[in-house]
Amino acid sequence: MASDVRAGADGERGAGGAGPDNARRWEHFQHGADIGVRGFAGTEGGAFEQAAIALTAVLTDPARARAEQAVEIDCEAPDHELLLVDWLNALVYEMATRHMVFARFAVDIRNGALHGTAWGEPLDVARHEPAVEVKGATYTALQVGRRADGLWLAQCVVDV
Amino acid sequence: MDITGLHRRAEYEWEIPATGAMRVPAVIYASERLVQAMDAKVFEQAVNVATLPGIVGASYAMPDAHWGYGFPIGGVAAFDPDAGGVVSAGGVGFDISCGVRTLHTGLTRQDVEGVKHALADGLFHHIPAGVGSTGHVHLTPKDMDEMLVGGARWAVEQGFGTLDDLARTEELGQMAGADPEQVSDKAKKRQQDEMGTLGSGNHYLEVQQVAEIFLPEVADAFGLHQGDAVVSIHCGSRGLGHQIGTEFLREMAISAARYGIALPDRELACAPINSPIGQAYLGAMRAGINCALANRQIITHLTREAFARVLPRARLELLYDVSHNTCKVEEHVVEGRPRRLFVHRKGATRAFGPGHPDIPPALRGAGQPVLIGGSMGTASYVLAGADTSEAHSFSSACHGAGRAMSRHAATRQWRGRSVVDELAHRGILIRSRSMRGVAEEAPGAYKDVGEVVDAAERGGLARKVARLEPMACVKG
Numbered sequence: 001m002a003s004d005v006r007a008g009a010d011g012e013r014g015a016g017g018a019g020p021d022n023a024r025r026w027e028h029f030q031h032g033a034d035i036g037v038r039g040f041a042g043t044e045g046g047a048f049e050q051a052a053i054a055l056t057a058v059l060t061d062p063a064r065a066r067a068e069q070a071v072e073i074d075c076e077a078p079d080h081e082l083l084l085v086d087w088l089n090a091l092v093y094e095m096a097t098r099h100m101v102f103a104r105f106a107v108d109i110r111n112g113a114l115h116g117t118a119w120g121e122p123l124d125v126a127r128h129e130p131a132v133e134v135k136g137a138t139y140t141a142l143q144v145g146r147r148a149d150g151l152w153l154a155q156c157v158v159d160v
Numbered sequence: 161m162d163i164t165g166l167h168r169r170a171e172y173e174w175e176i177p178a179t180g181a182m183r184v185p186a187v188i189y190a191s192e193r194l195v196q197a198m199d200a201k202v203f204e205q206a207v208n209v210a211t212l213p214g215i216v217g218a219s220y221a222m223p224d225a226h227w228g229y230g231f232p233i234g235g236v237a238a239f240d241p242d243a244g245g246v247v248s249a250g251g252v253g254f255d256i257s258c259g260v261r262t263l264h265t266g267l268t269r270q271d272v273e274g275v276k277h278a279l280a281d282g283l284f285h286h287i288p289a290g291v292g293s294t295g296h297v298h299l300t301p302k303d304m305d306e307m308l309v310g311g312a313r314w315a316v317e318q319g320f321g322t323l324d325d326l327a328r329t330e331e332l333g334q335m336a337g338a339d340p341e342q343v344s345d346k347a348k349k350r351q352q353d354e355m356g357t358l359g360s361g362n363h364y365l366e367v368q369q370v371a372e373i374f375l376p377e378v379a380d381a382f383g384l385h386q387g388d389a390v391v392s393i394h395c396g397s398r399g400l401g402h403q404i405g406t407e408f409l410r411e412m413a414i415s416a417a418r419y420g421i422a423l424p425d426r427e428l429a430c431a432p433i434n435s436p437i438g439q440a441y442l443g444a445m446r447a448g449i450n451c452a453l454a455n456r457q458i459i460t461h462l463t464r465e466a467f468a469r470v471l472p473r474a475r476l477e478l479l480y481d482v483s484h485n486t487c488k489v490e491e492h493v494v495e496g497r498p499r500r501l502f503v504h505r506k507g508a509t510r511a512f513g514p515g516h517p518d519i520p521p522a523l524r525g526a527g528q529p530v531l532i533g534g535s536m537g538t539a540s541y542v543l544a545g546a547d548t549s550e551a552h553s554f555s556s557a558c559h560g561a562g563r564a565m566s567r568h569a570a571t572r573q574w575r576g577r578s579v580v581d582e583l584a585h586r587g588i589l590i591r592s593r594s595m596r597g598v599a600e601e602a603p604g605a606y607k608d609v610g611e612v613v614d615a616a617e618r619g620g621l622a623r624k625v626a627r628l629e630p631m632a633c634v635k636g
Binding site for chain 2: 012028030031032033034035059078082085086089092093096097099123125129130131132133135136137138139140142157159160
């Protein structure tokens with residue numbers, strides 16, 4: 001569902017991870033009390049990875065997180081947009097129950113099914129200085145699709 | 161926002177007439193200044209809510225309304241189950257039963273002033289707050305289910321507080337109709353280490369002084385006097401509520417079409433009250449309410465322990481506990497006829513007028529206490545439900561100030577350390593694990609709560625009783 005995204009990028013942004021496609025990047029956008037996460041990449045999976053880095057950036061500076069342990073994540077959804085929400089909510093759940101922060105992500109999407117890996121480390125309050133926890137990914141400003149320039153965009157607002 | 165399309169029904173009441181798919185009008189309670197400052201999205205969302213099946217009266221927005229998810233934050237809507245009415249996971253939100261409780265201390269501002277630093281440190285060390293904090297209470301699966309049914313009553317039975325606390329909590333501390341079976345294992349796991357934790361974001365525990373009394377008679381009935389020291393706690397159902405919200409939002413968004421519900425926005429995800437999904441959600445959501453009530457009850461106990469070490473004379477008695485993210489079954493008179501309605505309040509506080517049987521007997525004549533949270537450095541308010549609140553908004557009022565700027569805009573404008581120093585200069589102590597969190601929650605990032613409560617009063621939603629000013633704040 002294409003939502004009206006009026007507010008532009010607001011604040012944090014970055015280029016996440018090395019890769020052949022140097023258009024990969026993430027950013028936050030404004031939503032009243034909360035924050036929107038947005039990823040761009042040459043593939044849908046890449047855009048999901050970038051959106052996940054933007055999710056980490058809500059909590060802490062992604063550069064402070066180390067990729068020490070891997071967590072595997074699988075989700076399936078009736079459409080691409082719900083799949084993005086499921087992916088981000090799976091990460092929210094893993095962060096909350098494992099008390100981890102994630103630094104790096106790999107996502108493979110085939111036939112509406114997602115297999116992802118998130119690499120991270122236990123949350124260290126002194127080093128990560130976490131600002132705010134994410135309660136959940138929402139359907140607000142939710143959008144997954146290929147833009148005219150060929151780049152994939154994956155975004156939604158997260159409730160903090 | 162351009163307000164030329166709004167019909168001004170009264171000085172503080174604005175109507176968007178029902179057109180197109182709207183089943184009822186949308187009504188906004190606010191001053192002209194507040195309504196002009198509202199995001200156009202608030203009106204769009206209030207209009208969208210007005211299209212949902214079985215809605216009764218109007219889709220309401222409170223004076224602190226701002227752009228939310230599906231429903232505006234500060235949105236109120238009531239649905240009739242016998243008219244195809246719906247229950248909406250989006251209309252309750254992720255933080256089920258987030259709310260405020262305020263405690264008397266039996267002390268004055270002067271009693272606290274001399275030991276304020278020790279008290280702030282004691283509270284900060286004793287009450288888990290912030291991202292990744294874990295509680296002192298760890299629940300077995302059996303304990304978890306008992307907590308989800310028992311709420312604050314369960315917590316009191318475990319030794320966290322007294323029976324008197326329950327008398328001063330909505331639903332007497334225990335929401336009926338909770339069904340732990342409808343709460344997923346994931347939601348329970350997410351809660352395992354989080355009982356008795358404040359959380360983060362705009363959640364806090366604050367020591368406050370009563371700075372001004374507006375209605376002496378009602379303040380007397382509430383036990384509030386100028387110069388009193390009180391404690392307010394703002395938090396909700398933690399990870400359990402967030403996970404219930406996440407799961408049912410998805411399920412309802414997918415199933416809506418099956419029930420013939422056209423959703424103008426997926427975030428309005430809902431299901432007929434009289435449907436298996438609707439009933440499952442109500443069972444889970446009520447368990448979430450109990451989780452929030454138990455959580456605030458445990459934090460109350462921890463607060464008493466922290467006070468006892470620094471100020472043994474303190475007697476922390478509960479003034480009241482109100483939730484502002486709920487769906488509750490209530491009887492309201494509509495066009496002269498009493499009807500049983502499912503009232504959603506998303507960022508809105510129940511505000512029963514004087515005499516309502518659900519108000520504790522000692523407070524009944526005065527109206528229900530409506531506790532309005534501030535932010536660090538800004539005032540909080542105690543209001544009382546008004547005689548007129550039922551006719552206006554199914555007995556609902558505002559819940560807080562609402563943000564005026566985004567978190568990032570706030571971090572660009574302020575540094576956490578300088579916010580803490582500046583507030584310390586004004587005599588307000590802040591304790592937080594996250595300086596970035598403090599910057600994001602800087603007082604200047606919020607709207608003027610005074611203007612919001614004035615509009616609530618003049619709009620006939622609630623009456624101003626007292627203004628509370630912060631002395632020390634533990635930020636989540």
